[in-house]
Amino acid sequence: MVTERSPGGTLAASENEPDRGRYAGRKPASLALLLVLAVVFFIAVSGLSRLYHAQQEALGNRWFARGVADLKAQRFDRAVSEFRTALLYSRDNYSYQLNLAQALIGAKRTNEADAYLINLWEREPENGLVNLELARSAAQKGQTDQALRYYHNAIYATWPGDQEVERRDARLELIEFLLSINAKTQAESELIALAANLDDDPAQHAHAGDLFLRAQDYEHALAEYRLSLKSESHTPAVLAGAGWAAFELGRYPLAERYLQAAVSADPSDALSAARLKTAELVLQMDPFRRQITVAERHQIVIEAFTTAGQRLRECPAAGNSNGTVLPASGQQSLGEKWETMKQQLNGQGLRRNPDLVEAAMELVFSIERQTSIVCGAPTGTDMALLLIAKLHEGN
Amino acid sequence: MESGLNSQTDVLRAEAVASLPARSPGSLLRPIFREETFFLILSVFIGVLSGLAVVCFRFAIDWCRIYLVGSGATPSTMRLLLAPSLAGLVIAVLVIHVFPGARGSGVNQTKAALYIYNGYIPLRTAIGKFITAALAIGSGHSLGPEDPSLQIGASLASALGRWMRLSRDRMRLIAPVGAAAGLAAAFNAPISAVLFVIEEVIGRWTAGILGSVVLSAVSSVVVMRWFMGSESLFRIPAVHLERPSELIAYSILGVAGGLASVAFSSGIEKIRPRCKALPRWTQYFQPALAGLLIGLIAVLGAPQVMGAGYEYIDEAMHGQFTWQMLAVLAGLKIIATLLSFVSGTPGGMFAPTLFIGAMLGAAVGGAEHAALPHLSGSPGTYALVGMGVLFAGFLRAPMTSVFMVLEVSGNYSIILPVIVANTLAYVISRGLQPAAIFDVLTRQDGLDLPSMEEQREEGILRVEDAMRPMVDPVLEGDDALASVLSQADKSSTDNLLVRLSPTGWSSVSKEELRRMAAEGKGELSLNSLFTTRQIAYLHPDHSLDTALRYVDRWPLVPVVSRADFRKLEGVISQQDVLRRYRDFGEG
Numbered sequence: 001m002v003t004e005r006s007p008g009g010t011l012a013a014s015e016n017e018p019d020r021g022r023y024a025g026r027k028p029a030s031l032a033l034l035l036v037l038a039v040v041f042f043i044a045v046s047g048l049s050r051l052y053h054a055q056q057e058a059l060g061n062r063w064f065a066r067g068v069a070d071l072k073a074q075r076f077d078r079a080v081s082e083f084r085t086a087l088l089y090s091r092d093n094y095s096y097q098l099n100l101a102q103a104l105i106g107a108k109r110t111n112e113a114d115a116y117l118i119n120l121w122e123r124e125p126e127n128g129l130v131n132l133e134l135a136r137s138a139a140q141k142g143q144t145d146q147a148l149r150y151y152h153n154a155i156y157a158t159w160p161g162d163q164e165v166e167r168r169d170a171r172l173e174l175i176e177f178l179l180s181i182n183a184k185t186q187a188e189s190e191l192i193a194l195a196a197n198l199d200d201d202p203a204q205h206a207h208a209g210d211l212f213l214r215a216q217d218y219e220h221a222l223a224e225y226r227l228s229l230k231s232e233s234h235t236p237a238v239l240a241g242a243g244w245a246a247f248e249l250g251r252y253p254l255a256e257r258y259l260q261a262a263v264s265a266d267p268s269d270a271l272s273a274a275r276l277k278t279a280e281l282v283l284q285m286d287p288f289r290r291q292i293t294v295a296e297r298h299q300i301v302i303e304a305f306t307t308a309g310q311r312l313r314e315c316p317a318a319g320n321s322n323g324t325v326l327p328a329s330g331q332q333s334l335g336e337k338w339e340t341m342k343q344q345l346n347g348q349g350l351r352r353n354p355d356l357v358e359a360a361m362e363l364v365f366s367i368e369r370q371t372s373i374v375c376g377a378p379t380g381t382d383m384a385l386l387l388i389a390k391l392h393e394g395n
Numbered sequence: 396m397e398s399g400l401n402s403q404t405d406v407l408r409a410e411a412v413a414s415l416p417a418r419s420p421g422s423l424l425r426p427i428f429r430e431e432t433f434f435l436i437l438s439v440f441i442g443v444l445s446g447l448a449v450v451c452f453r454f455a456i457d458w459c460r461i462y463l464v465g466s467g468a469t470p471s472t473m474r475l476l477l478a479p480s481l482a483g484l485v486i487a488v489l490v491i492h493v494f495p496g497a498r499g500s501g502v503n504q505t506k507a508a509l510y511i512y513n514g515y516i517p518l519r520t521a522i523g524k525f526i527t528a529a530l531a532i533g534s535g536h537s538l539g540p541e542d543p544s545l546q547i548g549a550s551l552a553s554a555l556g557r558w559m560r561l562s563r564d565r566m567r568l569i570a571p572v573g574a575a576a577g578l579a580a581a582f583n584a585p586i587s588a589v590l591f592v593i594e595e596v597i598g599r600w601t602a603g604i605l606g607s608v609v610l611s612a613v614s615s616v617v618v619m620r621w622f623m624g625s626e627s628l629f630r631i632p633a634v635h636l637e638r639p640s641e642l643i644a645y646s647i648l649g650v651a652g653g654l655a656s657v658a659f660s661s662g663i664e665k666i667r668p669r670c671k672a673l674p675r676w677t678q679y680f681q682p683a684l685a686g687l688l689i690g691l692i693a694v695l696g697a698p699q700v701m702g703a704g705y706e707y708i709d710e711a712m713h714g715q716f717t718w719q720m721l722a723v724l725a726g727l728k729i730i731a732t733l734l735s736f737v738s739g740t741p742g743g744m745f746a747p748t749l750f751i752g753a754m755l756g757a758a759v760g761g762a763e764h765a766a767l768p769h770l771s772g773s774p775g776t777y778a779l780v781g782m783g784v785l786f787a788g789f790l791r792a793p794m795t796s797v798f799m800v801l802e803v804s805g806n807y808s809i810i811l812p813v814i815v816a817n818t819l820a821y822v823i824s825r826g827l828q829p830a831a832i833f834d835v836l837t838r839q840d841g842l843d844l845p846s847m848e849e850q851r852e853e854g855i856l857r858v859e860d861a862m863r864p865m866v867d868p869v870l871e872g873d874d875a876l877a878s879v880l881s882q883a884d885k886s887s888t889d890n891l892l893v894r895l896s897p898t899g900w901s902s903v904s905k906e907e908l909r910r911m912a913a914e915g916k917g918e919l920s921l922n923s924l925f926t927t928r929q930i931a932y933l934h935p936d937h938s939l940d941t942a943l944r945y946v947d948r949w950p951l952v953p954v955v956s957r958a959d960f961r962k963l964e965g966v967i968s969q970q971d972v973l974r975r976y977r978d979f980g981e982g
Contacts, residue, residue, distance in 0.1 A: 027433055030559055034440050038447075042618075045447045049622045052454045059466050085468040088706060092626060115713030119630060 060089035064096055071099060076107035094120060101133055110137045128157035132170055139177050147177060168197065172207070179214050188215045195224060202231040206238045213241055221245040236266035247275055250391050255279045281384035287361060288392060298350040301360050305345050307381045308367040309338055315375035334367055365389035434565055434607055438572050441555060442611035445548035445576035446618025449540075452525055452547060452581075453623065456540055459533020460702065468698075475535070475693045479686025479701070482534030486527045486740055487679045494523020497741045501546025503837050505574045506596050506844045514553055514566035521550030527741040531682070535701035537689055537731035539746020541581040545592075548577020548615070571596045572607045579612035580619040582745075583627060587799040588612045594792050595833065598845060627803055629709040632775030634806045642815050644770055648759045648777060649784055649816035653823025655755055656788030659729050659748075660824075660832045667737040668839055681738035689731045699724055700731040703746035708753040708782075712775040716754075718761025725754035744832075748789050749782045756781015776812070779804050783813045788820035791831035796821075858942050859935035861975035862954045862965035865892065869963060870921055872896045876908065877917035883908050890950045893921050898960050900932050900953045901925035935964055939972055946972055 067082035083100035090096060097116045104113035114137055120130045135150035151174035159166035171194050178187035191211050198204045205228035212221035225242035232238070243258030259276035262269055283289070287300040312335055341356075341363060350356050368386045372378055378386055463478040464470045470478075490498050497520060508516045528543035552573025556566050571592050579588035589612050593600060597608075636642075670681060692700055699707040711721055732747040760777025764770055779800055786796035800813045830838075834846040867886040870879045872895035883891055883905050891908075893901040903925065911917075916924065931945045932953045945952050946969040956962040 027559075031433075031436065031440075034437075034555070038440060038443050041444060041447050045450055045622065048451065048454055052457070055461075056457075059461070063467070081467075081469055085466070088468060089466075091630070091706075091709075112713075112715045115632070115715060119632075119713070122633075 056089040060086045060093065060096065062086075063089070064093075064099070067096075067099060067103065071103050071106065074106065076103050079103035080107055080109070094123070098129060098133070105133060105137055105140070108140075110140050113137055125153075126158045128154050128159040128163075128166055128170065131157050132173070135174075135177075144181060148174070151177065164197070168194065168204075172211075175211050175215075179211070184215045187211070188217050188220075191215060191217065191220065195220065200231065202228040202235070202238070206235065206241070209238070209241050209245070213245060216248075218245040218248040222249065234261075234265055236262050236269060239265060240269055240272040243272060243279075244275060247279055250387075252279045252282045252387075252391075256283060278380075278383055278387070281381055282387050282391070285381065285384050286388045286391070287357065288388075294351075295347075297357065298347055301350065301357050301364075302345060302347075304364045304385055305338075305341070305360050307385060308364040309342070311371050311378065311382050312338055312367050315371040317374050334363070334370060337363055338367065365392075430562065430565065431603070434561070434568075435610060437555065437559065437561075437569075438607035438610040439614045441548070441552045441569070441573050442576040442579075442614030443618055444551050444555070445544075445573055445611065446580045446615035448521070448525070448547050448551055449544045449577055449580035449615065450619060450622045452529060452540060452544060455525065455529035456533045456703075459529050460535075463530075463534045464701070470698070472694050475698065475701075476687060476690040479535040479690050480683045481686075482530045483536070483682030483684070483686035483738070483740065484679070486530055487682045489523065489527050490682075490739065490741065491678060494519060494527060496520035497523030497527045498739050499741065499836070499840075500542035500736075500743050501549075502542050502595065502833055503840070503842075503844065504546055505549040505570050506833075506837070507842060508549060508553060508570040509567055509596065510844050511842070513563055514556060514568070514570045516546070516550040516553040516570055518550055518554045521547045521554075524550070524741055528743070531735070531740045531742045532702055534686065535689060535693065536682070536686055536735040536740050536742060537700055537702070537704075537728060537747055538735050538740060538742025538744070539703045539749075540743060541578055541745035542743030543741065544577040544581035544743075545574045546577065548573040548575070548580070548611075552576070552611075568597075568604050568607065571604065572611045575608040576611035576615035580615040582799075583616060583619055583623075583625075584799060584802045585609075585612040585616045586802050587795055590798050591792055591795040594794050595790075627805075628705050629712055629803070631779070631804045631806070632712055632773055634773070634776045634779065634804055634809045636772065636776075636808060636812060639811075641770055641772060642812060644760075644763050644767075644772065645777075645780055645812035645816045646819055647763065648756055648780060649819030650823060651759050652752065652755060652781060652784030652816065653788045653820040653827075655725065655729070655751065656785055656820060656824040657827045659733070659751065659785075659789055660828055660835065662729070662733045663736060663832060664828075664830075664835050664839075666733060667836075670737045670739070671839070678739065682735075682740040685734040685738035685740060688734050692727055692731055697724060697727045700728045704728070704750040705746065708750055708778065711753050711757045712778045714757075714774040716757070718758045718765065721754045721758035721761060725751050725758060728754065744790070748785045751789075752782040752785030753778040754781070756784065772812075776809065779809060780812045780816050784816045784820040787817035788824035789832060791821065791824065791833075793817060793821045856939040856975060856979055857935065858933050858937045858939060858954055858967055859964075861939055861942070861971045862935065862967040863971060865953075865963055865966045867891060869894050870903075872901075872920065872922035872925070874921055875917065876911055876919055876921060876924065879921065880908060880912060880917075888951075892951060892953055892963070892966065893925050894961055894963070895926060895929065896922055899926070899929045900955070901928050902930055902949055902951055932960070933967065939975060942967055942972055943969075 063082050063086035067079045067086060070076075070079035070082060080100065080103045083096055083103055086096045087093065087100065097120055101113040101116040101120070104110070104116070114134070117130055117134045117137060120127065121134060124130065131150045131154035135147050135154055138144075138146035138150060151170065154170040155167050155174065157167075157170075171190060175187050175190045175194065178184075178190065191208060194211075195208050198208060205224045209221045209224035209228060212218070212224055222242055222245035225238050225245060228235070228238045229242060239258050239262035243255050243262055246252075246255035246258055256276065256279045259272050259279060262272045263276055266272075285300060285304060287297045287304065292300075316335075341360060344353070344356060345360055350360075364385060365388075368378065368382060368389055371382070372386055377383070459482075463474070463482060465474050496504065496517060501524060504516065504520070508514055524543045524546050528538070528540065532538055532540055549570040550573065552569045553566075555573075556569035561569060574596055575588050575592040578591060579585040582588055589605075589608050592608055593605070597604060673681070689701060707724070710716065711724075716724070728747060728751045732744070732751070735742060736744065757774040757778040759781070760770075760772055760774050763777075764772075764774075782803075783796040783800040786799060787793045790796075796817045797810070797813050801807065801810060831846065834844075837844045837846075867888055868882045868891070870882065870891055870893045872893055886905065889904050889906070890902055891905070893903055895901055901921075911924065930949050930952065932955050933942055933945065934957050935954055936957075942952070946967060951966050951968055953963055954965045954967055956964055
């Protein structure tokens, strides 16, 4: 079926070439009429167009609002569907696409999200949020180089609202990412840059302290905690963090102070309590600390020697070694040394031979180190002795 | 005295001016409103009005979709089943009782207007097409808006042509001008629209029609962009070809596309006549049943097959489906489009073709990536190439297919994969299915419109195929009449050719030569006698059609070299031409 047969009108038009004069005279009028018709049609379509676009915009906004609500509620699949619907009505809407990408990332559909994000990135390569989302997506996929590139873009990108806050948050996220992949050195350098730009907000300093702590930069961690404690001196978590940083730095008196404060502020903090106990033991069991009498020092040495002997008995494999990396053959083992020294190590012997304090503690430290290697990390007094050994390493 | 002379002169001048014919505004505008110029101006108006009509058509489709299927991307099961089937019922009633010309895609109807109906397409067809196609596409039938837009444009142009009382020649050309405008607006791609109309509807390149087609297409796209924005139908991803060896991967896509095209067109070719042959009362229910089945496909998990599906082409281009899902969607879209089209639902084939091509392309690309991860082509690149492949294989418009992809992607670097894949698809499709889909549909409708593909392939008979060598002597123009008489006497034929100096040819009979000699012109040179009686000459590469215009005027027409017009390659007569045509017909 094609079309109906032409009625007379066409034949009339086609049978004769129109008379030239009449033709030329009629045409301007016809064209003028055509122009009027086109203008009227154009105006009518403009009206329809306004209606159409208004409806499209309203529908887009409606579906977008639903999508945002579902995204906030972490109903990612529904949000994806709603943002897609919103995009039906405004395909190039930047905000719709960005939210769809976020929903797709939430739904772990990173490949699909990337398609939108890359499209957005091509439109606005300096957009901070897009760079951040691309970084997150790359991080999810384990593409470290890409992730780092986009994170850095995000840190130096343009952000709506408070740029400094957004940039700082982007850097914080980058640091979290670096720590998650164990890139502690890179994380540390980012943290130093971050710390330089922090406000006086104690929470920010506390967070930076936590991150430094995770990056094992205890010196900076302690400094940040101290800055935080200047404004809020009783925050248990900050006190605990400062205590831990001081503890790791071997500054046990300071650690004891912070940890005591932390435990009293939050008695349920078992970890800090355990660290406090260890710090107290270190301080009590260190024979080389100042302001103790000779008798007290001798007593501490004897107790340490006994503790080490006990540890050696619990870990006989360590007793057979000589406490060095050298082979045991031809030398006394730690067990033999301990047995030999035991005869001399009493109050009288120590008073007669002051050098015995050094020798006894040297053996105690060797035993603790060796047993920790062979039988695993010690606890309690043995742990304290091991930490004292570390404290006096090289002296 | 002087003043008297002056006044006399003034009077004479006034009389002279008064004796001139009065110059009416019409006569002043006559040079501007010559028919050629007028037709060009009219083409711009056709473009503007077609563009406006297509804008309204787009609005109508979207409104139908929103109110019938719903504004969400995931409509309810009830709507998915009811909307296309109930719309199908309404469409069937409208097509059978009110708009019988609205059935089908619209391309063949426009061709029929050009070749059969002297450019006549009733305006009612455009109105019917507008309403029924908007209902069909909006309710979820697997059809597209491009071919209906083409027909709406052609119909509007035809109505304007009738109103303007254009000559028959112009009336015949006006439908393609409107068709180009409608298609360009629907596609938002003027070059592809112009090429398609030239390649598939008109079938020949002529300067007269090309200007009008281009003007109408450009003006309709301007109108479209005014109202709908300048964004293309899809967001085009970055496209690049890193290694030429990857063309092999695209060749595989070409082969797959060729086979898919054959499957698609064979389906239509076989099922459509059977549906038409069913009792008349079934025609009321065929679109409804097709709609119900399409709704069922949607309910079962593939709502993407409903409607034109441009948004899903966009998603496929951006890697948002797995390659397995893409392959399933390509297959289901073929089925859905078959159902819609063979049931007689008005709507176009362009969008489904692009959809199937994009899905197939991205699926092949995805599968190749899974097997060979180092391939650089993105899913978007394969989807784009796939669209061109189906266009070349199914619609059999190879030139348009290449330019469409270039125009849509705006990226020239994709040209090599497109050419390779499209050519393969076209060759495979043509090899396995000799008749193009539009020709198949025409013949099923009982018409015999010229097949553009066959015309392209048709061998042209040339002068060199019919000419014969000149065995008789050729008389030289510098010779005296008396000196050539003996030469003429030796000639076996009555007519002789004269080579004039410095250039030109003439012919003369023996008897005339003798008569001239008897009149005492024997000492005169042939140049002086025949310079005013020059005859036309032909070149060996001229078509026999051209030769036919001359061979009846002279008994013998010289065929000369293009490099040297005095060098005779042969001669041709009316008998030679007719003999060659007879042999060709018998062959």
